[in-house]
Amino acid sequence: MHMSDALISPEVGLSMLAIAGGALALSCRSCSREIRSGENLSQIPLMGVLGAFVFAAQMINFTIPGTGSSGHIAGALLLAVLLGPAAGFIVIASVLLVQALLFADGGLLAYGANLFNMGFIPCFLVYPFLWRPLISPNSSRQRIVTVSLVTGIIAMTAGAFTITVQTVLSGITTLPFFKFLMVIVPIHILIGVGEGLITASVVLFTFSSEGAELFLGPKSKRTGSRRTVVAFAIAAAVLAGMLSWFASSNPDGLEWSVARVESTEEAGQQPAADLLHQKSAELQQSTSLLPDYQLGTPKSTDSTAAGSAISWRTSAAGLIGSALTLTLVLLLAMVLKMRQKRSAVPLARG
Amino acid sequence: MSRLSSTIDGWRSFDSFAAEGLISGLDPRTIILSALCTVIAMTGAGKGEVMVLLPLAAFPLTLLVLADIPPMWLVKRILPVLPFALMIGLLNPWLEQGTVTLPGGAEISTGWFTLASITLRALISAATALLLIASVGLLNISRGLAGLRVPALFITQLQMLFRYFFVIGEEFQRMERAWRLRSGSRRGRMPLKLAAQLLQNLFLRSLARAGRIHNAMLARGFSGEVPAGAPLHWRLRDTVWLAGWAGFALLCHSNLPMLLGTLLTGQPQ
Amino acid sequence: MSHHYLHFNSVSFTYPDGTKALSEVSFEMHHGERIGLIGANGAGKSTLLQLLAGFLVAQSGSIDLGGLKITPSTIAEVRRTLGFVFQDADDQLFMPTVFEDVAFGPANLGVEEPELTPLVMNTLNRTGIAHLAHRPPYHLSGGQKRAAAIATVLASTPSMLVLDEPANALDPMARRRIIEQLRGFTHSQLIASHDLDLVLDLCHRVVVLHEGKVAAVAPPMTVFKNKELLEHCGLLPPLRMQELPPEGPQLKVVEGHHHEAALHHHTAEK
Numbered sequence: 001m002h003m004s005d006a007l008i009s010p011e012v013g014l015s016m017l018a019i020a021g022g023a024l025a026l027s028c029r030s031c032s033r034e035i036r037s038g039e040n041l042s043q044i045p046l047m048g049v050l051g052a053f054v055f056a057a058q059m060i061n062f063t064i065p066g067t068g069s070s071g072h073i074a075g076a077l078l079l080a081v082l083l084g085p086a087a088g089f090i091v092i093a094s095v096l097l098v099q100a101l102l103f104a105d106g107g108l109l110a111y112g113a114n115l116f117n118m119g120f121i122p123c124f125l126v127y128p129f130l131w132r133p134l135i136s137p138n139s140s141r142q143r144i145v146t147v148s149l150v151t152g153i154i155a156m157t158a159g160a161f162t163i164t165v166q167t168v169l170s171g172i173t174t175l176p177f178f179k180f181l182m183v184i185v186p187i188h189i190l191i192g193v194g195e196g197l198i199t200a201s202v203v204l205f206t207f208s209s210e211g212a213e214l215f216l217g218p219k220s221k222r223t224g225s226r227r228t229v230v231a232f233a234i235a236a237a238v239l240a241g242m243l244s245w246f247a248s249s250n251p252d253g254l255e256w257s258v259a260r261v262e263s264t265e266e267a268g269q270q271p272a273a274d275l276l277h278q279k280s281a282e283l284q285q286s287t288s289l290l291p292d293y294q295l296g297t298p299k300s301t302d303s304t305a306a307g308s309a310i311s312w313r314t315s316a317a318g319l320i321g322s323a324l325t326l327t328l329v330l331l332l333a334m335v336l337k338m339r340q341k342r343s344a345v346p347l348a349r350g
Numbered sequence: 351m352s353r354l355s356s357t358i359d360g361w362r363s364f365d366s367f368a369a370e371g372l373i374s375g376l377d378p379r380t381i382i383l384s385a386l387c388t389v390i391a392m393t394g395a396g397k398g399e400v401m402v403l404l405p406l407a408a409f410p411l412t413l414l415v416l417a418d419i420p421p422m423w424l425v426k427r428i429l430p431v432l433p434f435a436l437m438i439g440l441l442n443p444w445l446e447q448g449t450v451t452l453p454g455g456a457e458i459s460t461g462w463f464t465l466a467s468i469t470l471r472a473l474i475s476a477a478t479a480l481l482l483i484a485s486v487g488l489l490n491i492s493r494g495l496a497g498l499r500v501p502a503l504f505i506t507q508l509q510m511l512f513r514y515f516f517v518i519g520e521e522f523q524r525m526e527r528a529w530r531l532r533s534g535s536r537r538g539r540m541p542l543k544l545a546a547q548l549l550q551n552l553f554l555r556s557l558a559r560a561g562r563i564h565n566a567m568l569a570r571g572f573s574g575e576v577p578a579g580a581p582l583h584w585r586l587r588d589t590v591w592l593a594g595w596a597g598f599a600l601l602c603h604s605n606l607p608m609l610l611g612t613l614l615t616g617q618p619q
Numbered sequence: 620m621s622h623h624y625l626h627f628n629s630v631s632f633t634y635p636d637g638t639k640a641l642s643e644v645s646f647e648m649h650h651g652e653r654i655g656l657i658g659a660n661g662a663g664k665s666t667l668l669q670l671l672a673g674f675l676v677a678q679s680g681s682i683d684l685g686g687l688k689i690t691p692s693t694i695a696e697v698r699r700t701l702g703f704v705f706q707d708a709d710d711q712l713f714m715p716t717v718f719e720d721v722a723f724g725p726a727n728l729g730v731e732e733p734e735l736t737p738l739v740m741n742t743l744n745r746t747g748i749a750h751l752a753h754r755p756p757y758h759l760s761g762g763q764k765r766a767a768a769i770a771t772v773l774a775s776t777p778s779m780l781v782l783d784e785p786a787n788a789l790d791p792m793a794r795r796r797i798i799e800q801l802r803g804f805t806h807s808q809l810i811a812s813h814d815l816d817l818v819l820d821l822c823h824r825v826v827v828l829h830e831g832k833v834a835a836v837a838p839p840m841t842v843f844k845n846k847e848l849l850e851h852c853g854l855l856p857p858l859r860m861q862e863l864p865p866e867g868p869q870l871k872v873v874e875g876h877h878h879e880a881a882l883h884h885h886t887a888e889k
Contacts (some may be wrong), residue, residue, distance in 0.1 A: 005475030006435050010394045028501035035503070036574040044576065045563035045713065048510020052518040053556040055511065059354040059519075060526070060545050073549075094507045098515075101483040101491065102357075102364065102433050104476030109389045124400050172397055172468060174445040174461070201546035202553050209358050209554060324610055329408035329598070333415040336372060340576065358806050365755070489715050489755060509715040509798070516757040517709045564709040569703040570775060571695070571727035 002099075003113050003163050005107025009170035016166065017112030022119055024093050027086035043087060051091040054079060055098065057198075074191070075147070076119050077155055078199045080127035081214060082206065089123040113166050117159040126155040137212040143209075145200040152196025153189055160188035354526055358519045362414035363423070372416045373485040378494025380588040384409065384595035385482045386437045391599035392474055398446075398463035403470045405602045409595060410477035417485035428476050430454050450488040488512045499583045517559070522552050624650045624807050625671075626780065630680035632666055640666040641831045643680070648807060655818035655839065656811040658828035659819055659853035664811040667828070672703050673810070685778065699728065702772030702806070706783040708764035712756035717748065717767045720756065724775035739774060746770040746800065762793025771799065779807040786817050815857040819843065827852055 005013075025158070034040040054075035061072055075095070079088035096114050099105040106114045134147045164184055168177045177182075373381065388409040395402040414424060443461035450458055483491055489512070496505045525548055529540070540548070623854045625648040632641045648654050651769045656664050669675040671682060673694035676734065682689040689697050705711045714720035721739045730738060743749040746766045756764060770779065785801065786794040798820055800835040802809060812818055818825055819839045827842060829852040835842055842848065855861070 004434065004472060005393060006437075007438060008393055008473035010390050013393055014390075024504060025501055030504040032501070032503040039575055041568070041572065041574060042507060042560070042564040044510065045567065046557075046560040047507055048558045048713075049514050049518065049560040049563065051511040052514035053506060053553060055515055056354060056519045056522045057549055057552070058358055059522075060361040060540060060548070063541055082591070090457075090504055090507055091511075094504065097508065100510060101479050103362065104428070104479045107389065108386060108479055108482075109393055170393075172393075172464075172471070174442050174464060175438070198549060199544055202549055205550040206557075208555065210557070216380040269494060279457045288440075321405065325405035325602070326411075327410050329405070330411055330415065333408075333573060337415055362757075365758070402834070510713065513713060513715065513755070513757065527814070559710060562705065563713050564708070565669075565672070566705055566711045566713065567699055567701070567723075569672055570724035570771065571698060572723075573727060575727075577723060577726040584728070 002106035003110045003117060003166055005110045007167050007170055007172045008107075008110045008113060009172065010109065011164050012170045013109035013112060015112075016116050017109070020093075020112040020115035020120060023089065023124065024115070027089045029092060030086050031044055043083075047083060047087055047091050050079060050082065051094050054091065055095050058095075072194070073198045074118055074122075074156070074195055076122035077127060077131065077152055078193065078202055080123040081131065081199065081203055083126050085123045090117050092119040092123065102145070113163075117162045117166075121158050121162065122155040125158070126151050130154065132216075134215065137216045144204055145197070148200035148203060149193065149196035150197055153192030154163075156188040156192030156195060157185055160184045354519060354523050358516065358523060360427070361488075361515065361519075365417050365487055365489075367417050367484045367487075368608050373413065374490075375587070376591055377497070377582050377584050377588045378486050378490040379582065379584070380592050381482060381486050382414075382491070382494045382498065384592050386480055387592075387596045387599045389475055391603045392471055394603055395467070395471075398460050398467050400463055400466050400470060401523060402602055402605060403467060403474060406472050406599065407470075407477070408598070410474065410618045413481040413485045414477075417481070419481065419484055423484075424477060428473060431472050431476040432469070436465075437468045439468035442468075442561045473521075493580075496578070501576065502576065513607065517558050518552070518556055522548075525552065556576060596606075624648055624652070624685055625809070627667075628683070628801055630667075630670065630677045630682060632670060632675060639831055641670070641677075644828075644831070644833055645680075646826050646833060646836050648784055648809065651805055651807055651823045652824065652837060653801075653808040653810065655825040656809060656824035656828065657716075657813070657815065657818060657825055657842075657854065657858070658834075661830075662828040663831040664730070665783070665829055666831075668703075668809075668811055671781060672701060673697060684838050699775070700778045701776060702777030702780045704768050704772055704780065704782040704785060708761075709766040711768040711771060712759075712764060714756075716753050717743070717759070717770075718752040720767065721752075721770050721774045724771060728775060731883070742770045742774040745773065746811040747796075760793070762789050762796065765789060765793065765797055769797075771805045777806065779809070780804065782808065782810045782812075784812050784814070785810060786812070786814050815843065815854070816859055819857045819859065827854075829853070 031040075031043065035043050054073070057075060058072050076088065076092040079091050082088070083091065096106070096118060097111060100107060100111050100114070131147060135144060139147075161181070164181045164348055165178060166175060167175075167180060170274045173180075196273075203215075386602045389477070392403060392406050398562065412419065413419075441461075442464040443459045444459055446459050446461035446464060448460035450460055450463065490510070492505050492512075496502065529544065529548070627644050627646050629643045629645050631639075633641055644663070644667065646654075647739060656667065658664050666675065670677050671684075671689070673689060673691070675690065684697055687693055687697060690865075703885075712720050714723055718739055721742055722735055725735060725738055740749060740752065743752055746769055748763060748766045748770065751763060751767065753758060756767065756839045759767060769780075769785075769820055780801075782801070786797050789797065790814055794814075794817070798817055801810070801821055810818065810822060822839055824836060825839050825842050826833060827848065834852050835845075843860055846856070849856055
């Protein structure tokens, strides 16, 4: 499942974007070095075509045996096995970006979080530390299926766990951490079953048709170890930094529970947003048309959530104001549009 | 129609708007960055905030108007996003304990505001993403990303993905259609075993195709460097556009609508 | 340099799985000549083209192109003189737009910007698709894709074109256009095709392959009139040369009492 823009806060979104983006930049560097050196020229079409393959494969809903529910492949583990972790990560990053744009799966700001949950974890944690060490060129079919199934489930569950952490840290929804986890994990275990089985079947098939050595040679082992440990360490450090930042400014972020969502505590939340608010409030003070003017009782954007009874007059004023703003901008767009029609200059490129 | 077929057709339709309209006269980087500003301002709004969010819908709607995209096109694509937002936000009216007093004197939970806020967020972010690519086009998005210093290999990968999704997707579509014609089920899921076989088959074809493309590249002297596309030009109108939207996002964030509204209704409290 | 341009000298190739694809294949081709390469499925046409482009390496025999022996060390130079048009244009058009695809070859050969754009546009004009320059390949029709694929190789200014099924899956108009275009080029051309009408239209000579061996090298008319040869190689003469069967289904008159005509009548009513 995709983490959504609707549930993410800018600080979580941007930190995840930084981590995933960094991992992507490093992966691109190591892959393009290999391609440029001429030792891996076939990698470019292979990555492109397999990306298209995974994208198309995701459209197939299949029944997960014994459950009656359906799922589709996410593909990152498979890509890591077939292309190596770095190239696999690049491919899944391209697939997720297109999904974010074409289906609004996730969103622009949540892209980093999604790439971390669905790309980084399977490619840089599950594949090099679990799948690869457990499989050798003469592993039995049974073993490949079992390992793929188990690692598929682990990858999905870990992803579900990080989704929960990201959502709760963002603090847009009030769902408590453990309840959220209880809802989301079982679904992802099921998805993991499908993921694991499909991965196993395609891997087995490929190994038998193309030869396992191609994918399990010493080269793939090398790329699967040291570099990923370093990448992992960096990511862990950034993540830890981020978490501690939150922990200090938002003490109940992780243990958010129903009981705690009370008006008094609420006001102190959303740390970085507060920072932005503070800035914008300053700006507002300095640019305000009516300097002595007071917004609704508990000032700041948290007012509606703040629980204290808010006068409907304030809300009505706000609603009218936002509708007005929206209308004004759209009118402007219409005017631009008319001008564009009138001038009718073909703006075609090239 | 299966999801795959509708995706392929949808993908084609995405590209058909991009060629015309004011948007194509702008640098794709401008649109990407202004979309990001909007989304960041949106996510930065407080938890139960509705008023700050509403005006932000102006960004996607402006794209819609300027790129001449039929509103129904957007509505059809945006609806699937709603259930997810509702599912996440639906418990909030009962989970939250704060209240808001309504005109009649009735009090409702602040959770309703949270629910409305989450729904609005989902709609705005989805509309922004969909309209970003619809108004700019697949190709120009990747150009814009390249202009924003995204690594060349990733851009090549994106472009290859666009390019071969049609080829592989259509191959898959034929196989899936053959299955549907014989299985009698027009919609619905596939047994896992069959899905696995289908994917194996498609995978093998994809591998073979990658080999042929590789040959075609070699035959034309490929040595590891994919030539870059045409360079982008940042012009004054790009600066105006970006500054305008960034400023707008900031103003919305600092509660401009409330200010406007109070001015208008004369409710200085 | 020899008087002929391309020379296959008893070339044999066996795939790693033991399939013998070509054995002792020899023929030669002159400057500016168009040669059709025909044969049933599995006769070895594809293998022969792959050897020529250096994607495969022959176990024995030699191939000379313009006086240069094709070996792994000369292959870069060979590919520069060879324009290879693949059977599936989707394999050949891998760049995001037609323009960039056509520019790919020359750019790899070191052509740079002030010269590159005019070269590309010029090539696109020659193949009649300049108006498609900035379209992505997935928006093109089959015929346009084929024309674009040909443009991509022409842009590298090859001296010889190798075409694998150039008119495959094209509608009659597009097929006609491609044939006329190919006829207009002065390049030496090696055209592998099942479309014997196309071969008859275009080629000066044909090389007939049968089970990996050269069964005949002769002008198309001579080959297509030789029924035993064609039958032996699993081929049929071009449609144009096939005599119409004495009593065919070419019923033009619809008459109630003829049962076939009645059938037509019946379906028409539906």
